[in-house]
Amino acid sequence: MESLDLLEEKLKDKGIRLTKQRKTILEVLLASNRPLSAQDIFTKIEAMNPKLRLSTVYRNLNSFQEVNIVRALNLKGKEKKFELIDEGHHHHHLLCIECDNIMPLSCPLKEFENKLKNETGYTILDHRMKIYGLCPKCKEK
Missing domain, CATH: 3.30.1490.190 (Ferric-uptake regulator, C-terminal dimerisarion domain)
Known part of the structure; x- marks a missing residue:
């Protein structure tokens, strides 16, 4: 499993700064043992960061997807789920x-x-x- 330090290094290599919001999203994904929707992530961090918007979660997840930090999954229904890409564990x-x-x-x-x-x-x-x-x-x- 990836660590926050490794993820930060990957983002840095791609020219993406690890903001407080991005860090919080990654921490939620790291703590989860299952794929999460953007809404799931938003719900988990909304109380900690009331200024955060659902659109910000989506925007960051899309950025993470573009640089191969997360993968979007269409598992059941229309709502995408996201999980971290762990290159060592397919x-x-x-x-x-x-x-x-x-x-x-x-x-x-x-x-x-x-x-x-x-x-x-x-x-x-x-x-x-x-x-x-x-x-x-x-x-x-």
């Missing part, structure tokens, strides 16, 4: 269709990706997988 997502719980999953596809590469000659650049189901709590209902 993962996928398991989503509950009832409560919208999102669980990161380690990637099981490395061997398959190598097989595809060898069989087709393609250079595999990326892949995404979403698995939908019912979490244990929703399954009990």
